[in-house]
Amino acid sequence: MGEAISDRDVVRALRPFVRATGPVLDALREVNLLGLRDRSLEASADRKVVDKLWDQLARVKVPGTAGWAAMDLDQRDEWWLNRVGRVVSLLAAIPGVGGALADRLPIQSSLGAAGQGLLLSALAGERGITATEDRVRLIAHVLFQREVDGRAVDPDEDRRTAELTEELDRSTFKAIGRTIWKLARVLWSLEDELDKRPHGRFYHQALGALPVVGVVGDYLGERSGLRRVRKAAYEWFGAQ
Template sequence: MPAISDRDVVRALRPFVRATGPLLDTLRTAQLSALRDRSLERDADRRAVDRLWDQLAKVKAPGTAAWTAMGVAERDAWWLNRVGRLVSLLAALPGVGGALADRLPIQSALGAAGQGLVLSALAGEHGFGSVENRVRLLAFVLFQRTVDGRVVDASAEDRETAELTSELGQRSGLRGIGRTVWKLAKVLWALEDELDKRPQGRFYHQALGMLPVVGVVGDYFGERSALKRVQRAAYEWFATAGG
């Protein structure tokens, strides 16, 4: 099998990064919608609506007044904890199969997809909004590569991005989010030989992950631990990449 080139990495990461934008937007709106729907009855009067939005404004979630007042470190922590838990769980689910599942590249691809999603969120908070910069960041943290991030095949990239985000407008809530993360994982699956380079959990997480059924617990905490390493590597990149 031919070695994976920097060009191959960029070709996979560009539609991936572009798709993370709408996915992160969906996660933001889902957070507020869940809060609103739990509190607001169909026939509530205007005063109840006003009270609800006053309460929502105090919640530390993207799109609220409290979020605007938060510092970058606080926002980073929100993404790492709230979104990090979700993507860690999705990546850990194949771990029910223990050692057999650990040998399948889809688990590593799901983990890498979750890490890439969190990295895109962190990049936005630190002022790195362009696709090129986010591709460079993901290549550095996930695959230990230095790439330029520029377009490889514009028409193919547009088609792939549209396909990756197609579930978000058709399915509601976690189902659409989960299906989209799955699609993102399949994109990275094509880089199978590179997936072992991504930040991993500690050895005891991996050992527990080898066991059937309870392996999902080890894999979950392994992914959570790996996100701390993702954060450190991202901060290293932010410090040297420039604005």
């Protein structure tokens, strides 16, 4: 049996994780929709047609658009829940995105916990909670049922954070995917603590144990777990 995991161990793992979630969430937001803002108009372009196109794009409900600005907090939370859930589930279905990391990590626990941590950081951001120590406290409380201080304990934190986000200079799904795999590896260092995180219902786990259709049970279980994470986060926000 390994040594017991201390609160200090939890904080040491979560601080670079939390700091790295910022750039990952920025990448998932797709603010520059389709890259059109970076394209110059040809002289022959019909300005009215282009303006209409931008008006239509502005109504799309993603961060950085007028449609997003018009959404209330619950709608934004739901958007993040769906975005994080779908991306992490897709990564779990395509182990090749993680390269060699996929061979070393149990997909369900590590990726599920990484997705839940990403969702918590997104929910915190929508409420103006930006301090690393506060987000560490939130994730430790919801995923591991621990009340921690959250302040820095590792002088090597900056280097570890940089290593987690080094591939995000390329805005591709593969780069985002490999970064999330790295986040999963960070949380896997907490070993048995992952068993404490919110999971799906018992019937999701039963379905997940079946051949062929098990992937459906796993997917539905993780989606259910994310909704439980959101509910627990709301309780934490209300208590602060």
